[in-house]
Amino acid sequence: MIRQILVSILLTYVQFCSPFFCCASIIKTIALNGGHNVVVSxxxxxxxxxxxxxxxxxxxxxxxxxxxxxxxxxxxxxxxxxxxxxxxxxxxxxxxxxxxxxxxxxxxxxxxxxxxxxxxxxxxxxxxxxxxxxxxxxxxxxxxxxxxxxxxxxxxxxxxxxxxxxxxxxxxxxxxxxxxxxxxxxxxxxxxxTWMTSTRKPNDRLYVYNCWIEGAVDYFYGGGNAYVEHCTLYNVRSGSVIVAPSHKEETKWGYVFKYCTIDGNTAAADGKVKLGRPWHDQPKAVFLYTRMNIPVAKEGWTDMGGIPKIFADYKSIDVSGNAIGTDNRKTRFKNSNNEMGVSKAILTDAEAASYTYDTVIVGNDQWNPRKFICTKPQVWK
Missing domain, CATH: 2.160.20.10 (Single-stranded right-handed beta-helix, Pectin lyase-like)
Incomplete structure (x- = not known):
C-alpha cells in the first residue's frame, strides 16, 4: 500500500514537474518503481x-x-x-x-x-x-x-x-x-x-534544450519553427556549415538558437565555419546570445538555393567573452536561379526580445514541453 502511494506521488510529480526543481534522480526512481509504461533493456x-x-x-x-x-x-x-x-x-x-x-x-x-x-x-x-x-x-x-x-x-x-x-x-x-x-x-x-527538422507543415514546432548537436555539412536543416536553447553546436571540419533552413513564406519564426555555444575540433577552429546557408525558399535563422568558442567566418553566412528572409546573430561573444562585431555579415545572396536578393542581418533590441519560448513554442494550443524536462536551470530565460 505504501509503495502504491509513493509511486502515485512520483507519477504526479513527473507529469507536473516544477520548472524550478531538478528531478533527474527521480526519473530513475520512477523507472524502478513502475512509473513507466514499459522498460527497454x-x-x-x-x-x-x-x-x-x-x-x-x-x-x-x-x-x-x-x-x-x-x-x-x-x-x-x-x-x-x-x-x-x-x-x-x-x-x-x-x-x-x-x-x-x-x-x-x-x-x-x-x-x-x-x-x-x-x-x-x-x-x-x-x-x-x-x-x-x-x-x-x-x-x-x-x-x-x-x-x-x-x-x-x-x-x-x-x-x-x-x-x-x-x-x-x-x-x-x-x-x-x-x-x-x-x-x-x-x-x-x-x-x-545530422538532423532534419519538419517540412511537413510550415509552422510545425520543435523544442531542443541542453543537447549536443554535431556535424560538418548543413547538420541542422529543414523547415518549421525550432527553438534551440542552451545547446552546443559542434563542428568537425574546416568550413563547416551549421544550418541550412528551408522555410515557406508563412513560417512565422524559423530557426531560433538562444544561449547556445558554437564549438569544434582543431580543424574547425580556422575561422571558416559558417552559421548557415539558405537551402530553399525564404529561410529564417537567428542566433541570440551565442558563445562562439571557435571563430566564425566574418561574413557569417553563404549562398545556396534560396534567398533568406532573415539570417542574423545578436550579441554574440567569443571564447573570452568579448563582443563579436556583425558589420561584415553577409546580406546579399544569390539563389540557384542566379537571382539576387537582400536578407536582414541585424536585429534591434526589440526584435531580439520577441524571440521567446512563449511566442515561438507555446502557441494557441498552449504546448509546454518544459513541463516534461526534469533537468532545468533555476530560471528560464
Missing amino acids: ADGTGDYKTIQKAIDSAPKHCGEPYRIYVKNGDYNEVITVPIEKRFIHLIGQDKQQTRVHFMLNVQSLPKPDSKWYQTDTAAWEFSVHNPKAAVYRYPGAVVSIYGDDFYAENISFINDWGLERQSGPQALAIRIQADRVAFSGCIFRSFQD
Missing part, C-alpha cells in the same frame, strides 16, 4: 530488448504520454515513430551510455567518371538505395519521427556512417516530420545532414 532484463518493439507496443492515437524507459545499452537499430503513435516519450538512463546508432547513408549509384568515385563506392555499400546492401529500402535516417507530441531525454542518437567515416554523403541521425516534438539532454552525432 538491451540485456533482456526489461519488457523489450529494442526500442522499436516498445514503440510498436504503444497504443495508437494516444492522448497522454506513453513513457518508455530505456536502460543504458547499445541499441544498434533503426527507429520509426509512425504518425498514429502520438505522445511517445523515450527516457534514457544516461545520455552517454544509452546509445541508439546505425550505419547507413543515402548515397546514389556511383559514377565511374566522377572524381569522388572511390569515396562514393565505399558509401554505396551502406546506402539505402543499393539493392545489394543490407540496409536497402531502410528509412534514410537512424530515427524518423512522424507522430506528434514526441519527447526524448538522456539518449544519444548517432549515425555511424557520419561519425566513423567523417565524410558524406547525407547520413541523418534523426528526421522529424511532426509537430510538438521536444528533446532534452540528448546527443546527436553525424557528419552531413
Whole structure:
C-alpha cells in the first residue's frame, strides 16, 4: 500500500514537474518503481530488448504520454515513430551510455567518371538505395519521427556512417516530420545532414534544450519553427556549415538558437565555419546570445538555393567573452536561379526580445514541453 502511494506521488510529480526543481534522480526512481509504461533493456532484463518493439507496443492515437524507459545499452537499430503513435516519450538512463546508432547513408549509384568515385563506392555499400546492401529500402535516417507530441531525454542518437567515416554523403541521425516534438539532454552525432527538422507543415514546432548537436555539412536543416536553447553546436571540419533552413513564406519564426555555444575540433577552429546557408525558399535563422568558442567566418553566412528572409546573430561573444562585431555579415545572396536578393542581418533590441519560448513554442494550443524536462536551470530565460 505504501509503495502504491509513493509511486502515485512520483507519477504526479513527473507529469507536473516544477520548472524550478531538478528531478533527474527521480526519473530513475520512477523507472524502478513502475512509473513507466514499459522498460527497454538491451540485456533482456526489461519488457523489450529494442526500442522499436516498445514503440510498436504503444497504443495508437494516444492522448497522454506513453513513457518508455530505456536502460543504458547499445541499441544498434533503426527507429520509426509512425504518425498514429502520438505522445511517445523515450527516457534514457544516461545520455552517454544509452546509445541508439546505425550505419547507413543515402548515397546514389556511383559514377565511374566522377572524381569522388572511390569515396562514393565505399558509401554505396551502406546506402539505402543499393539493392545489394543490407540496409536497402531502410528509412534514410537512424530515427524518423512522424507522430506528434514526441519527447526524448538522456539518449544519444548517432549515425555511424557520419561519425566513423567523417565524410558524406547525407547520413541523418534523426528526421522529424511532426509537430510538438521536444528533446532534452540528448546527443546527436553525424557528419552531413545530422538532423532534419519538419517540412511537413510550415509552422510545425520543435523544442531542443541542453543537447549536443554535431556535424560538418548543413547538420541542422529543414523547415518549421525550432527553438534551440542552451545547446552546443559542434563542428568537425574546416568550413563547416551549421544550418541550412528551408522555410515557406508563412513560417512565422524559423530557426531560433538562444544561449547556445558554437564549438569544434582543431580543424574547425580556422575561422571558416559558417552559421548557415539558405537551402530553399525564404529561410529564417537567428542566433541570440551565442558563445562562439571557435571563430566564425566574418561574413557569417553563404549562398545556396534560396534567398533568406532573415539570417542574423545578436550579441554574440567569443571564447573570452568579448563582443563579436556583425558589420561584415553577409546580406546579399544569390539563389540557384542566379537571382539576387537582400536578407536582414541585424536585429534591434526589440526584435531580439520577441524571440521567446512563449511566442515561438507555446502557441494557441498552449504546448509546454518544459513541463516534461526534469533537468532545468533555476530560471528560464
